[in-house]
């Protein structure tokens with residue numbers, strides 16, 4: 397078995413109990429040729445979302461029968477190619493729900509109340525006696541009584557909704573196949589765009605959701621809407637987002653994820669004054685990352701026993 401990055405020591409031990417483990421010796425991701433060479437004899441591969449598992453890689457790894465990603469998102473894996481090659485694909489749903497929902501709220505509040513800007517204002521020594529408290533200083537948005545629209549009512553979307561109730565927000569949601577959820581009024585995507593004061597994107601990136609929030613979608617939103625993205629950068633058309641921010645229609649974009657990661661430090665969207673940007677840390681808490689690694693191992697352990705993974709990304 398091949399593992400493309402270091403995992404917690406206990407997790408590795410649990411893996412070594414059941415298989416011969418070949419560990420990539422660095423925290424820098426392998427290039428594709430390096431990965432092909434490294435995993436040449438592997439029947440199972442544990443990877444991260446920064447490893448691209450494409451058709452070319454699969455054809456170059458004839459023994460590979462299982463890919464287990466330490467992530468819930470599987471958009472870095474060509475799922476169709478895996479199906480065709482008979483390769484099982486495991487992922488890690490369930491364990492990063494709260495961490496990601498918490499970070500969604502950190503971004504929502506951070507952008508809505510201009511937390512980073514306010515902190516920088518003081519650090520830059522701009523808070524002086526003459527402006528010690530001003531009626532119009534660092535004004536943000538109210539949340540109570542406002543409408544939060546959640547795009548994608550999976551586990552993370554529902555956890556974001558649960559937190560919204562504590563803030564007194566009305567919650568509406570859009571899911572491609574409507575769900576039975578008592579607390580969330582389900583609406584079409586157009587209605588969600590038209591009615592929401594804040595929009596949270598919590599849907600997986602697939603061919604259907606790529607560029608879901610494009611120029612047309614943004615034109616339907618309320619003036620000054622705040623959009624929060626903790627799902628994947630590719631769901632938002634970043635050019636259209638930048639244009640809408642520049643025109644003053646969208647009021648703010650708070651995002652943990654980018655179409656191309658790592659985002660370029662000079663990227664005009666990332667650097668826009670109304671953008672709060674993070675480096676894909678939605679699931680970055682100690683216990684969540686350990687739980688994700690354990691779940692990825694569980695997938696492989698089960699695969700070794702009966703040829704199927706516990707949490708399949710192919711379902």
Ligand code: DGY
Nearest residue numbers: 466467468469678679
């Ligand atoms: C995932 O697991 O897909 C998340 O994006 C990691 O934070």
